[in-house]
Amino acid sequence: MATAAAASRAALSRPHAAAAAARASPAAGARVTLPRRRSVRSAVISSSASAAAVAASEPAAGRVTLGAGTDGALWPKPAVLVAEKLSEAGLAVLRGFADVECAYGMSPAELLAKVAQFDALIVRSGTKVTREVLEAGRGRLRVVGRAGVGIDNVDLQAATEAGCLVVNAPTANTVAAAEHGIALLASMARNVSQADAALKAGKWQRTKYVGVSLVGKTLAVMGFGKVGSEVARRAKGLGMHVIAHDPYAPADRARAIGAELVSFDEAIGRADFISLHMPLTPATSKVFNDESFAKMKNGVRIINVARGGVIDEDALVRALDSGKVAQAALDVFTEEPPAKDSKLVLHENVTVTPHLGASTVEAQEGVAIEIAEAVVGALRGELAATAVNAPMVPAEVMSELAPYVSLAEKLGKLAVQLVTGESGGIKGVKVVYTTARGPDDLDTRLLRAMVTKGIVEPVSSTFVNLVNADYTAKQRGLRITEERVSHESPAAEAPLESIQVRLSHVQSKFAGAISDGGDIVLEGRVKYGVPHLTVVGPYEVDVSLEGNLILCRQIDQPGMIGKVGNILGQTNVNISFMSVGRTFRGKQAIMAIGVDEEPDKETLEHIGHIPAIEEFVFLEL
Ligand SMILES: NC(=O)C1=CN([C@@H]2O[C@H](COP(=O)(O)OP(=O)(O)OC[C@H]3O[C@@H](n4cnc5c(N)ncnc54)[C@H](O)[C@@H]3O)[C@@H](O)[C@H]2O)C=CC1
Numbered sequence: 265m266a267t268a269a270a271a272s273r274a275a276l277s278r279p280h281a282a283a284a285a286a287r288a289s290p291a292a293g294a295r296v297t298l299p300r301r302r303s304v305r306s307a308v309i310s311s312s313a314s315a316a317a318v319a320a321s322e323p324a325a326g327r328v329t330l331g332a333g334t335d336g337a338l339w340p341k342p343a344v345l346v347a348e349k350l351s352e353a354g355l356a357v358l359r360g361f362a363d364v365e366c367a368y369g370m371s372p373a374e375l376l377a378k379v380a381q382f383d384a385l386i387v388r389s390g391t392k393v394t395r396e397v398l399e400a401g402r403g404r405l406r407v408v409g410r411a412g413v414g415i416d417n418v419d420l421q422a423a424t425e426a427g428c429l430v431v432n433a434p435t436a437n438t439v440a441a442a443e444h445g446i447a448l449l450a451s452m453a454r455n456v457s458q459a460d461a462a463l464k465a466g467k468w469q470r471t472k473y474v475g476v477s478l479v480g481k482t483l484a485v486m487g488f489g490k491v492g493s494e495v496a497r498r499a500k501g502l503g504m505h506v507i508a509h510d511p512y513a514p515a516d517r518a519r520a521i522g523a524e525l526v527s528f529d530e531a532i533g534r535a536d537f538i539s540l541h542m543p544l545t546p547a548t549s550k551v552f553n554d555e556s557f558a559k560m561k562n563g564v565r566i567i568n569v570a571r572g573g574v575i576d577e578d579a580l581v582r583a584l585d586s587g588k589v590a591q592a593a594l595d596v597f598t599e600e601p602p603a604k605d606s607k608l609v610l611h612e613n614v615t616v617t618p619h620l621g622a623s624t625v626e627a628q629e630g631v632a633i634e635i636a637e638a639v640v641g642a643l644r645g646e647l648a649a650t651a652v653n654a655p656m657v658p659a660e661v662m663s664e665l666a667p668y669v670s671l672a673e674k675l676g677k678l679a680v681q682l683v684t685g686e687s688g689g690i691k692g693v694k695v696v697y698t699t700a701r702g703p704d705d706l707d708t709r710l711l712r713a714m715v716t717k718g719i720v721e722p723v724s725s726t727f728v729n730l731v732n733a734d735y736t737a738k739q740r741g742l743r744i745t746e747e748r749v750s751h752e753s754p755a756a757e758a759p760l761e762s763i764q765v766r767l768s769h770v771q772s773k774f775a776g777a778i779s780d781g782g783d784i785v786l787e788g789r790v791k792y793g794v795p796h797l798t799v800v801g802p803y804e805v806d807v808s809l810e811g812n813l814i815l816c817r818q819i820d821q822p823g824m825i826g827k828v829g830n831i832l833g834q835t836n837v838n839i840s841f842m843s844v845g846r847t848f849r850g851k852q853a854i855m856a857i858g859v860d861e862e863p864d865k866e867t868l869e870h871i872g873h874i875p876a877i878e879e880f881v882f883l884e885l
Pocket residue numbers: 413414415434437438441486487488489490491492509510511512513541542543544547548569570571595596619620621622623
């Protein structure tokens with residue numbers, strides 16, 4: 265009985281239960297990863313009611329407004345801080361779900377002071393979401409929404425470490441940016457802004473502002489993504505010959521538009537005009553520098569509506585002064601706004617606009633709605649289609665995987681509770697998926713993340729979600745390997761037959777969970793949409809994973825179920841499910857008992873004192 269008593273003590277000590285309860289995990293099922301607090305389900309909040317709530321209380325420190333959940337209970341409404349001008353259409357979407365504060369033009373210090381009061385922050389390109397900002401928001405900030413494409417102003421690594429999802433609005437401003445590129449191309453070629461300024465200053469200078477024609481000229485599109493390809497399409501319409509460089513662009517997309525994909529050197533070497541459309545990343549930072557300007561044709565013209573940082577601006581000034589670059593048209597700058605005495609901005613051969621690429625009425629409305637919907641979805645715990653630092657999981661895949669997501673988390677959570685404190689931490693986790701699907705049809709990142717969440721959260725204060733799961737596992741030295749076992753399922757439409765979680769090189773507080781190979785092994789399946797535990801160590805069981813679980817290992821003999829059931833019944837603990845699995849008749853058996861309530865310590869000890877019971881463990885789900 266010493267084993268049972270020890271198991272009982274170990275099973276009863278749950279040092280992190282309070283922390284786990286305080287974190288209030290999301291509702292089981294399709295709601296997956298993000299909410300640290302219970303989130304409001306917007307469907308049940310009428311927009312007028314929430315608008316009234318917003319009007320009634322301008323957000324302030326510590327202010328929490330309550331919204332009603334589907335079950336009628338009141339939950340704190342999320343708070344969203346909008347740091348840069350967002351179109352009214354997007355604000356209306358946000359207000360239907362959250363308290364919204366628009367605080368445009370904050371200084372970095374003001375943002376730092378405020379951010380911890382919000383669940384989500386929405387920015388454009390003018391706000392730097394630094395590690396400091398993300399650290400300041402830790403504990404509450406769950407989503408950063410970038411109302412636009414470029415996320416070079418957000419510290420993605422810091423966001424990922426903090427489990428903060430970053431979403432952007434990647435499509436709504438594509439055409440606006442492409443149109444602005446074309447506007448700059450044409451106005452530069454014809455000296456429109458210089459001639460306009462001269463005429464307004466009273467100078468009629470027709471010979472000074474003779475331009476160059478576009479037709480028949482070669483345009484190099486650097487970065488053949490959404491904007492780049494739209495620029496290319498329009499330039500073809502202007503009669504230009506379009507070449508493009510993009511190491512990752514599919515050749516058929518270029519072919520469809522009639523653009524020729526070439527190397528970087530060939531693109532810049534052949535072009536009369538070079539238009540930049542790649543993101544600013546460590547790899548593209550200052551790729552247009554003295555060396556690359558030297559490879560260009562004399563008198564080349566450059567358009568930049570991407571990011572200022574892809575150009576070495578001092579080198580560009582030198583190239584403009586020497587005439588190597590005849591003209592440049594720039595919408596973006598390394599530092600925004602640029603210094604008032606910037607040689608580049610003031611250069612007479614340079615046309616500038618103050619980062620207006622996305623600034624059309626139509627684009628701003630589209631971007632605002634796109635980002636508002638993404639942020640609301642993320643706050644609801646849905647997986648975002650425009651996630652920048654997490655795998656994107658389409659809604660239909662998500663709904664199909666939902667019960668498996670829950671199963672994966674529960675298996676992880678059960679497995680970690682079986683490990684003794686003396687194990688020195690879990691190092692090796694293997695997740696085995698038995699499935700009829702091939703890797704292309706089954707993306708397991710979400711399931712892996714949920715196993716990690718299940719393993720890490722019960723034993724730490726770390727909040728784990730799809731964003732930071734892999735990072736967290738790595739930080740904790742947790743090596744998670746995955747294996748697929750092919751299975752020709754009769755019900756082949758099910759994405760998975762089973763998920764198995766194996767913990768290696770650990771001691772278990774419940775020897776019955778140890779497989780022949782020495783690992784803690786738990787396996788589960790989804791039955792009628794509900795996760796079930798189906799294997800514990802070498803034993804087959806079948807218990808629905810709802811409520812909590814008691815595992816008992818006993819000698820296989822009659823009357824055991826009745827004895828345990830009696831003890832639980834005496835203290836009003838409702839048994840939801842019970843299953844017995846054994847290796848051989850009369851030898852060892854395992855009883856898996858699902859209980860709605862948590863039995864008290866004495867009740868568990870009573871179970872432990874049943875003579876045939878060799879060990880037992882109480883596990884929280
Ligand atoms: N001025 C403005 O207001 C706006 C600026 N932008 C900027 O335009 C850029 C492109 O935006 P989208 O086309 O929407 O993005 P995108 O992601 O669709 O396209 C970017 C393309 O650049 C390519 N690329 C990456 N590294 C490269 C490299 N080293 N060399 C060449 N190509 C490379 C990628 O493969 C991708 O095809 C972004 O930097 C974005 O921030 C976008 C909208 C408005």
